[in-house]
Amino acid sequence: MTIEKDDSFAAMFEREAAAPAKKRRTPRVGERVNGVVVQLGRDTVFVELEGRIQAFLEAEELRAEDGELTVKEGDKITANVVEVDESRGHIRLGRSMGKPGSIAALEQAKAAGLGVEGKVTGVNKGGLEVELGGTRAFCPMSQVDSKRIEDADAKALIGQSLRFLVTDIRDGGKNVVLSRRALQKQEASETVARAMTDIVPGAVLTGTVASVRDFGAFVDLGGVEGMIPRSEIAHDRSVNVADALKAGDTVEVQVREIKDVEPTRPGGSTKKITLSLKALTADPWAELSIVEGRVIAGTATRSTEFGVFVRLAPAVEGLLHVSELARGAKVGDGEEIRVVVKKIDRATRKISLVPAPEGAEVGTAVATAVAVKVGAVVSGVVERIETYGLFVQVDGTKGRAGRGLVPNAEVGVPRGTDLRKSFPEGTKVTAKVLETGEGRLRLSIKGAKDAEERADFEAARGRAGAPASLGTFADLLKGRKL
Structure with missing residues (x-):
C-alpha cells in the first residue's frame, strides 16, 4: 500500500484514537524502540510500536544509496524516538536526530546514542571540521570511517552532509567531539540483528557474491556475510569456484549451518554461516542408473597421486585407483x-572403477574378479620389481585384480640374485597360483617349474612302458630249475 499524502497519517491516528481506550505508555525522546513497518509512503514510513502505538520515520533515513527503500511492510526495525507531540499524537522516529538546533539537543542525542546530521566544512591535520546547525564540532580522523581513510579521501568529504554520534561535549558546548565510525558500527550491528532474524538453517535467501576464493565464495546477505564452500557450489566436484561464480553475481542459496565462533578481528562477526548452491539443484544420484560390473564410457577429469577421477554422468565421478593402472600409465585430463564399475557406495557417494578389457563394448557385463583357481598355472608379464618380490600382470587381465605377487621365496633363483637383472620389467613368466582373493593373488614361478618338471617326469615314465601286471609268484618261477 502506498500513501501519497501525509494527511492520511493523521487519519490513521484519528482511527486509533477512536478505538477503545487502553492504558499505554508514551515513549520518551531518546528512547530506543522496536516496531513493525505497517505502511510505506512517498516521504514517510509508518511504524507500529508495542501497544499498537503509531509512529513514523522520514523515508529518506531508510533509503539505500540507489534511492530504494531498504524495508518493506511487515519488516521489524529498531529506531530512536526523536520527537513526541502529545497534542497531535505524533511520535517521530529516526536513525538520527537530524540537524540539532541547540547544545541541549546535542546533549540529548549523546545521552540517547542518537546520530546527528552535520556538514563537513573543512579538514585539518587531526580530522574533520563539522557544522551542526550553528554549532561547530570536530571528528578525529580515526573516527571518520570504519576503514582507514587517506587525506585525499577526507578532503573529498568537504561540503557533504554526514551523520555522526556525539561522543563528548565540553566547555558548555565549545568543544563537541563526533564519531562517524561509531555510528557506522552501531548501524551495522542493527543491520546484522535484522538480517539474522531471517537467517536460519534451511532458509532460502537471495544474496550478492562479495568475493571468490579457491576454497569457496563469500555472499552478502544484506549486511551479514556467509560462505559457500567449494563442496557446496555444485554436485560436480570438478567445477572450479571461479568458473561458477563472479563477484557481484546475485545468487539464491540455502542456509546449511550457523555456528558461534570467536571473531577473527576486533568487532568481527561471531557467526559462521555456511551456505549451499547445490542444495537447491536436482541431486544427480537420485536417478543414477549405473550398474556394477558393466562397462561404461567416461571422461578423465583430473589426475591425483592416488588415481584418476572419471566423469561417468553429469556431476557423478568415479575413481580409477592408481593400483588399477599399469606402471607408468598416464591418463590425460579430458x-x-x-572402465568397469567395480563398486558403488551410495551412502558415501563413491564409485570404484577398474580398466575395461581390450575391445569390451559399453554396456556389456564384465567380471571384475579374475577367474583363476589355486593350483592353476598362468602366464603373465613382470610389471614391477620390489625388494620383497615381483608383481606380475596375468595375461588377459587389467588392474589390481589380475596383478599377483611372486614373493622372493617363490621366484626360484638363488638367494641374493638381483631380480632387476634376472627379471626386468616386461619379462614374460609362467607361475603357479598359490592364493586368490580380493587383492591377494599370490603366484610362484618356482611352483610352475616344479609342476612342469613333474609333468615331464610323468610323461617320460609313461613312454617307458610299465608292465600291465606283475603276475603271480608261480609265473616268476616258470622255466627255472630248482
Missing part, C-alpha cells in the same frame, strides 16, 4: 576411457 581423455575418453572405458
Whole structure:
C-alpha cells in the first residue's frame, strides 16, 4: 500500500484514537524502540510500536544509496524516538536526530546514542571540521570511517552532509567531539540483528557474491556475510569456484549451518554461516542408473597421486585407483576411457572403477574378479620389481585384480640374485597360483617349474612302458630249475 499524502497519517491516528481506550505508555525522546513497518509512503514510513502505538520515520533515513527503500511492510526495525507531540499524537522516529538546533539537543542525542546530521566544512591535520546547525564540532580522523581513510579521501568529504554520534561535549558546548565510525558500527550491528532474524538453517535467501576464493565464495546477505564452500557450489566436484561464480553475481542459496565462533578481528562477526548452491539443484544420484560390473564410457577429469577421477554422468565421478593402472600409465585430463564399475557406495557417494578389457563394448557385463583357481598355472608379464618380490600382470587381465605377487621365496633363483637383472620389467613368466582373493593373488614361478618338471617326469615314465601286471609268484618261477 502506498500513501501519497501525509494527511492520511493523521487519519490513521484519528482511527486509533477512536478505538477503545487502553492504558499505554508514551515513549520518551531518546528512547530506543522496536516496531513493525505497517505502511510505506512517498516521504514517510509508518511504524507500529508495542501497544499498537503509531509512529513514523522520514523515508529518506531508510533509503539505500540507489534511492530504494531498504524495508518493506511487515519488516521489524529498531529506531530512536526523536520527537513526541502529545497534542497531535505524533511520535517521530529516526536513525538520527537530524540537524540539532541547540547544545541541549546535542546533549540529548549523546545521552540517547542518537546520530546527528552535520556538514563537513573543512579538514585539518587531526580530522574533520563539522557544522551542526550553528554549532561547530570536530571528528578525529580515526573516527571518520570504519576503514582507514587517506587525506585525499577526507578532503573529498568537504561540503557533504554526514551523520555522526556525539561522543563528548565540553566547555558548555565549545568543544563537541563526533564519531562517524561509531555510528557506522552501531548501524551495522542493527543491520546484522535484522538480517539474522531471517537467517536460519534451511532458509532460502537471495544474496550478492562479495568475493571468490579457491576454497569457496563469500555472499552478502544484506549486511551479514556467509560462505559457500567449494563442496557446496555444485554436485560436480570438478567445477572450479571461479568458473561458477563472479563477484557481484546475485545468487539464491540455502542456509546449511550457523555456528558461534570467536571473531577473527576486533568487532568481527561471531557467526559462521555456511551456505549451499547445490542444495537447491536436482541431486544427480537420485536417478543414477549405473550398474556394477558393466562397462561404461567416461571422461578423465583430473589426475591425483592416488588415481584418476572419471566423469561417468553429469556431476557423478568415479575413481580409477592408481593400483588399477599399469606402471607408468598416464591418463590425460579430458581423455575418453572405458572402465568397469567395480563398486558403488551410495551412502558415501563413491564409485570404484577398474580398466575395461581390450575391445569390451559399453554396456556389456564384465567380471571384475579374475577367474583363476589355486593350483592353476598362468602366464603373465613382470610389471614391477620390489625388494620383497615381483608383481606380475596375468595375461588377459587389467588392474589390481589380475596383478599377483611372486614373493622372493617363490621366484626360484638363488638367494641374493638381483631380480632387476634376472627379471626386468616386461619379462614374460609362467607361475603357479598359490592364493586368490580380493587383492591377494599370490603366484610362484618356482611352483610352475616344479609342476612342469613333474609333468615331464610323468610323461617320460609313461613312454617307458610299465608292465600291465606283475603276475603271480608261480609265473616268476616258470622255466627255472630248482
